[in-house]
Each structure stands twice: as structure tokens, then as C-alpha cells.
Amino acid sequence: MKKELSIILPVFNEKDSLPIMVRLLNSTIKFKKEIIIVYDDQNDNSVEVAKELAAELPDITLVHNNIGKGAKYAVEMGVRISKYENILITAVDEIFPIISVENMLNKLIKENLDLVSGTRYSKGGVRLGGSLIGAVLSKIANKSFYFLTNIPLSDCTTGIKMMKKSLWKSIKIDSKPIAWAFAFELSIKAYLNNYRIDEYPLKSVDRLFGGSSTFKLGPWVKEYLKWFIWGYLNIKKRNRNEKN
Template sequence: MLSIVCPVYNEADNIEKLVEEVDKKIQSPLELIVVYDFAEDNTLPVLKKIVHSYEFEIRSEQNHFGRGALNAIKTGFECARGETVLVTMADLSDDLGIVDAMYRKIHEDGFDIVCGSRYMRGGKQVGGPLLKKFLSSLAGKSLYLLRRFPTHDVTNSFKMYRKQILEQIAVQSQGGFEIGMELVVKAFLQNCKITEIPTTWIDRTSGSSKFQMWKWMPSYLRWYIHAFNRRKK
């Protein structure tokens, strides 16, 4: 089964659309775990109205590691019942149409991590800040060329993991969305099987982004440098 982890922060305008997209575009057996920071989050009343309208299970879990996206993702990982875990955002930016193909890569082809890639052939990004896009693309493509890293898009949070791999990696990230980069870098150094699938990322049309580029850049740089460490033999 696939556990989809979705951190939210006042996503009342988007959550019902996201659940509809999950229902329409994903055929793999799944549960959806919506992780929120505080009881007053406006996502929750909307979710409560639709929670029993779909055949797959929808669960809400309160973030118990402390507020913020990173801790919400950690909470989702801990609560996941599936043997495979996907992280996606509630802002409808991620391409859920590729999820079944990602799932097959793990369950049929034996990969440990599958990365949705905006910067490989066939992938693209629509909208979003140009500087953020440039730096993200530069990080991914340079690691691919200089380190033979198995994805062109190391910074994208839209990744699917074999849960066993998540249980083997000690998370050190402190904030933001850096956890996705940390996990794939550490898995690479441990010789895990990693691949990528082209995806189209579309900037959100409702709500506001919680991404803080300048605040989190040092953390991303930390894991970029860490990727050049020696791999295990």
C-alpha cells in the first residue's frame, strides 16, 4: 500500500481539489495522511466534510515534532502504514498523474526511491520565482554531472520512498523542506537504488507558499556538499 503524506497550513482552498486529484489520478492502493500543525487550521473543517466520500482512507494527524513542514513530513513518515511513502503538497503543484508509475518503479523494478524530476528530459516547471528555479536546477544538474547523482532534481520534495529506507536513515534536517534532499543524498551514499521520472511542477494558484529560500539555503547547501562524501563500499 502507498501512504501519501501531505503537510498542510491553512489549505482550505486546495484540500478538496487535492483529494479529488488523488481519487482521479491514482489507481494504486493508498491512504492519504494530512498533517496539520494546530487545531484551528482551516483545512480541517473542509477535510471533515469529505473524509468519508472516497474509497481510500483519509486520516488527519497533528504534527507532534513541532510546527513546520519538515516536522509535519516526519510525523507523516512515522504514521504511515504503507510499505511505500510519497510526499506531496496540498497546493496542487505536483503531478499526481505519475504516481502509479513511481509506485511500479519501487514494487516491480526494485528501486528504493523514485524522484519526480522537473529538470530531466520531459520534465518542466511552470511559474514560480526565477531565482529559486535557477538555483534548484543548478544544484540538481551539477550533482548529476559532477557526482553522477541518479536524479537531475535533488531538491524536489515530490519523492516516493520505500519505507524500509526511511527507517534506516537518521534525519538531521532542522527546518523547511530540506528533508527531501537529505534523504536522497544519504540514500545515495548508502548505495540505495534511486531513479527519476519526469514531472511537471505548476506554481500554486491558491493560498501562499511557505518556502523561505534565503532562510533555508544554507541547509540545502549543507546537503549539496554532503553528496560529495565517499559512498559506502
């Protein structure tokens, strides 16, 4: 497996965070990579900034997601035009030590994994910033899901995930395009389908450089809870069948 990476950045009005994330990635990554910025709407304030970045720096592609609104479809659009076999999806507003990207890729390749998920909840990973309610709910959901299912990922819901493109293509994502619920679903289905998965600790700070979160309590809780229950039941069922 070659040390090459397609980085997919879904953006929703990220004029403040986007240049910081792109510059961090561009200046620290020395292996072959491309950065794919995916926006949903022509009027999004990231578009102009992204055009300037693409004109100034190498390996940057700006693409319009014409599949449907939401990060889920933006990632799908990014994967479709990506040129490498390894992909990283990440949120542009979450700043973490960018050296972790190379460490995650080394891990993916050396250990022949299908998915390396970031974790903010174990092995020294930390989550900072963002809204208090979002942070509390995320922590409770991930800790209890880990405890109840024994899934080897302590942060199933994080959007920072590196994987082989074949994994993304083989998993059918059914979640509604609400927040990053698809990342939770992807973690569960990768585990259920016996893919080789592991995690890498990240110290991440949410919304360090402005813009605003798309967090909406009601619909988010509903969609994440749905996958929590679905995942719990299906993992239990799988484990029961394996014992017999």
C-alpha cells in the same frame, strides 16, 4: 510487494489547494491507497477543509503533527501512522499529472527500487509556476549538484518522492526543519548508503490554486547550501574510497 500506497500530504494553510489535490488523487487512483493529511497547528486553515474531505471521501486520515513544526516532522508523523509499505510524500500545491503516481509505484515495485524521486529537470520533466527566484535557485542547485557528484537524480531537492517505508526509517535526517531540505538530504543519504534509487519525470506546476509559499530566501539558502556542500564532500570521499 503489494500495489498499495500511503500518500502523505504535509499542509500549511492549504485550504485552496488541498481539496483539489485530494480530489485528483481520489478520483484517479484505483489501487489500494490511503491519504494522510498532516497539519502542525489547530488553527491552520487546512484543518476544516480536511475534515470535510475526510467525511465525504474514503481512506482519508487527518493527523496533528505533535513532533515539531515543519514539513520534515509532518512527514515523520505521517509515516508513523501509515499502514502500507510504500509511501509517497508530496506537496499539495504542486499539481502534476496524477497518473504519474501509478507509474512511479509500478516502477518502484517492478524494478525493486527503494526510492523513485520525481524530476523536473530531465527526461521531459518540467517545472512551471512558483516564484522566479525559487525556480532559478532550485535549477542551478540541482543541475550543478548532478554535474559535480554524478548522483543518478537530476532533481535531488524535489519533495515529490516515493519510497519503501524501510528506507525512510533507516535514514537519519539531520537537517533543520526548514522548507524541504530533508528531501535533499534524503536523496544524498539514500545514494551514499547504496540504496536502489531512480527517478521519474514530472511536469509540475507550483502554486496553481493559491495559498502562499513558505519561501524565505536567507534561511533556505543557508540550509540547502549546507547539504549541497556536505553531499558533495561525502560523495567525493565515498567515490575515492571505492577506487582504492
